[in-house]
Amino acid sequence: MGAEGRGTWLERAACRGTDIEIWFPVHKTGVLHKYREQSPAIELCAACPVWAECRAYARTIPLVEGVWAGVEYKRGKPVA
Numbered sequence: 290m291g292a293e294g295r296g297t298w299l300e301r302a303a304c305r306g307t308d309i310e311i312w313f314p315v316h317k318t319g320v321l322h323k324y325r326e327q328s329p330a331i332e333l334c335a336a337c338p339v340w341a342e343c344r345a346y347a348r349t350i351p352l353v354e355g356v357w358a359g360v361e362y363k364r365g366k367p368v369a
């Protein structure tokens with residue numbers, strides 16, 4: 290995907306302009322998975338119009354971290 294394409298879906302992302310802290314719960318790894326129904330990040334992802342694009346993009350990032358398309362990653366692996 291080119292930079293132009295990324296910009297298009299990122300502009301429509303439900304997380305645009307939100308507090309970055311909820312997307313990178315580094316100090317709470319695993320907690321988001323356990324309490325995912327209470328997470329504002331998971332709620333936003335569930336209603337996001339570019340969920341599929343986000344998930345596909347996250348899979349291209351080596352050692353991806355944080356929440357992408359409703360999944361929390363740590364060092365490139367989903368936190369289970």
Ligand code: SF4
Nearest residue numbers: 302304334337343358
């Ligand atoms: S699916 Fe979630 S992390 Fe991905 S763009 Fe949408 S709101 Fe942001």
